[in-house]
Amino acid sequence: MANPPRQSAARAETPSSDAASVPAPGWSLLAILMVTYSFSWMDRFLLIVMIDPISKDLNISNTQIGLLTGFGAALLYSLAGFPIARLADRKSRSLIIATTLGIWSAATSAIGLVRSFTALAVLRCGIAVSSAGCSPAAYSLISDSFPPTRRGTAIAIYSLGIPIGTWAGLMLGGIAADSIGWRYAFPLLALPGVMFALFVLFFLREPVRGRFDAHEGETARTYSIGEAARFLVTNKALMAMAFGFALLSFATTSFETWIPTYLIRANGLSAGEVGTVSGLAQGLMGIIGALFFGIVSDRLSRRDKRWYIYVPLLCGLIASPLILLFFTLPKSSAYICYFVIEFLVSGYAPPLFAACQMLLPPRLRALGMATILFILNVVGTGLGPSVTGWLSDLIGGHGPAGGLGPAIMAVQGAALFGLLSLLIGVSHFRRATS
Numbered sequence: 001m002a003n004p005p006r007q008s009a010a011r012a013e014t015p016s017s018d019a020a021s022v023p024a025p026g027w028s029l030l031a032i033l034m035v036t037y038s039f040s041w042m043d044r045f046l047l048i049v050m051i052d053p054i055s056k057d058l059n060i061s062n063t064q065i066g067l068l069t070g071f072g073a074a075l076l077y078s079l080a081g082f083p084i085a086r087l088a089d090r091k092s093r094s095l096i097i098a099t100t101l102g103i104w105s106a107a108t109s110a111i112g113l114v115r116s117f118t119a120l121a122v123l124r125c126g127i128a129v130s131s132a133g134c135s136p137a138a139y140s141l142i143s144d145s146f147p148p149t150r151r152g153t154a155i156a157i158y159s160l161g162i163p164i165g166t167w168a169g170l171m172l173g174g175i176a177a178d179s180i181g182w183r184y185a186f187p188l189l190a191l192p193g194v195m196f197a198l199f200v201l202f203f204l205r206e207p208v209r210g211r212f213d214a215h216e217g218e219t220a221r222t223y224s225i226g227e228a229a230r231f232l233v234t235n236k237a238l239m240a241m242a243f244g245f246a247l248l249s250f251a252t253t254s255f256e257t258w259i260p261t262y263l264i265r266a267n268g269l270s271a272g273e274v275g276t277v278s279g280l281a282q283g284l285m286g287i288i289g290a291l292f293f294g295i296v297s298d299r300l301s302r303r304d305k306r307w308y309i310y311v312p313l314l315c316g317l318i319a320s321p322l323i324l325l326f327f328t329l330p331k332s333s334a335y336i337c338y339f340v341i342e343f344l345v346s347g348y349a350p351p352l353f354a355a356c357q358m359l360l361p362p363r364l365r366a367l368g369m370a371t372i373l374f375i376l377n378v379v380g381t382g383l384g385p386s387v388t389g390w391l392s393d394l395i396g397g398h399g400p401a402g403g404l405g406p407a408i409m410a411v412q413g414a415a416l417f418g419l420l421s422l423l424i425g426v427s428h429f430r431r432a433t434s
Contacts, residue, residue: 025205026145030157032204033138036101037161038168039193040131043108044069045169046189047124049275050182051261057182060117062404066389068121069257073128074382078374080129085136085370089363090222093137098201100133105193112186135373136366143357143365144207149298151357152308156294156350160287163346167283170260174275210362222363231364232371237432238359240425241309242375245352247418248316249380250387252345254411255323256282257385258392259338262404267331277335281342289346297351305433306426308355313422315347320415327405359432387411 047054051065067073088096107126114120138158146154168189176185223231232238263274293311300307319341326337353369360368388407395403 026207029141029145029204029207030154032200033097033141034158034161034164035196036097036134036200037138037158038165039101039105039161039196040134041162041165042169042172043104043127043131043165043190043193045166046108046173046186047111048257049170049173049260049271049278050177050185052264052271053177053182054120058114058117058120060120062389062393063386064117066386068124069385072121072382072386073124074377076125077128077132078370078377078382080132081136081370081373082367084133085366088133088137088140088366092206093141093366094200094204094206096133096137097204098197100130101200102194102197103130105190105197108190108193109187111190112183132370136370139353139357139369140362140365141207143360144209144211144362147212148358149302152294152298152301152350152354153291154294155353155357156290159290159294159346159349159353162349163283163286163290163342166286167279169279170275170282171279172275174271174273174279177275178270178272228364228367232368235359235432237425237428238356238368238372240421240428241352241356242372243379244418244421244425245312245348245372246376246379247414247421248312248320248348249376249418250384251320251323251412251415251418252341252348252384253381254384254388255326255341255408256345258388258404258408262408265402265404277338281335281338285339285342286346289343290350293347294350294354297354301354305355305358306430308351308358309422309426309429311351312348313419315344316415316419316422319344320412320419323412324409327409355429359429384411384414 048069051069054060055062055065084096084100104127107123107130111120111123114123139155142154142158143151172189173185176188180188260274260278263269263277264271269277293315297308297311300311322337322341322344326334326341329337353372356369356372357365388404388411391407391410392403395406
């Protein structure tokens with residue numbers, strides 16, 4: 001029978017591990033994981049940039065699109081994450097990542113063949129389930145390859161997969177849709193992921209579990225489902241950060257998901273034009289922001305580990321009002337505001353995920369991250385775009401953009417509750433890591 005889990009995993013980190021060097025295989029592993037993560041986000045944003053032509057061809061409403069890009073897909077992704085993460089805590093994480101990458105890339109390429117909303121929904125569900133195999137296993141691999149005070153930077157580099165994939169999906173997807181049509185754009189851009197899955201299978205090497213944990217027995221310790229659930233649910237710092245991030249994401253993901261469609265409908269941009277603008281905003285600024293805030297949080301955390309929470313708090317305090325401001329500005333100023341928003345939003349994930357890893361023991365890191373991602377994806381990535389799509393249909397209104405602008409603005413209230421939740425998490429995090 002497994003020993004009962006400790007109340008905090010933070011004490012398992014050795015003091016000397018902070019200064020440990022990162023060997024070359026660690027950086028190679030990180031690069032492979034980042035590219036894999038890029039494919040996941042590229043495939044997601046291929047659908048987003050092609051919402052307008054797909055909805056016209058298949059006669060799909062905003063509410064249906066919101067389910068495909070939001071709650072429906074996020075719920076499946078999150079639920080699938082639990083059994084896959086449980087497996088990753090026990091078996092080969094590299095095999096899991098390679099297999100799921102191949103599946104979701106093949107499913108994305110097949111979207112070009114659909115003729116109905118039902119077929120599109122089935123493929124989107126398959127993509128969501130298989131995509132769940134990436135991040136929980138990846139975060140576990142990163143924690144076994146990088147010492148605690150380097151994880152903010154390491155997770156920031158891994159998180160570059162978000163802006164890089166977003167840029168590729170929006171810009172390349174928009175250009176391909178304008179040039180050859182959306183049906184051919186999907187296989188052209190998604191099939192390379194299948195080939196990269198073979199590369200991952202042969203070249204992604206597993207590090208030793210628990211390399212940076214103090215007690216030798218910790219790497220071998222396993223947890224029953226009940227023990228794992230109690231450990232995760234009763235960890236106040238972990239839950240406060242998860243719900244805080246989720247509520248911030250509810251607001252910002254709504255903006256990021258629907259703003260390409262808003263620009264097409266309100267400003268008359270083509271898919272290629274909006275792909276260029278949104279690709280640069282969410283891609284370029286996401287890359288700069290993720291690296292900047294990851295490095296800054298690592299450096300500040302050497303004085304006080306709570307900076308892993310303070311940094312996202314400050315980003316959210318500035319980003320949320322700017323989203324409201326965006327819809328009141330003239331076009332040129334609005335685009336500048338868009339870039340600043342994306343720079344700030346990219347500062348949420350690296351520090352918060354680095355903090356969460358400090359609270360999880362080695363054999364619970366994949367399952368723990370799956371739990372956090374479940375909350376994040378259902379509340380944030382899932383409900384945010386879905387509620388926004390439903391509200392836009394409900395509000396309606398005149399003009400080509402209809403109720404999209406007011407709907408995006410309305411859901412920004414969730415950010416306030418997210419910031420309050422992170423504030424609550426600060427004190428619990430300090431006690432758990434002291």
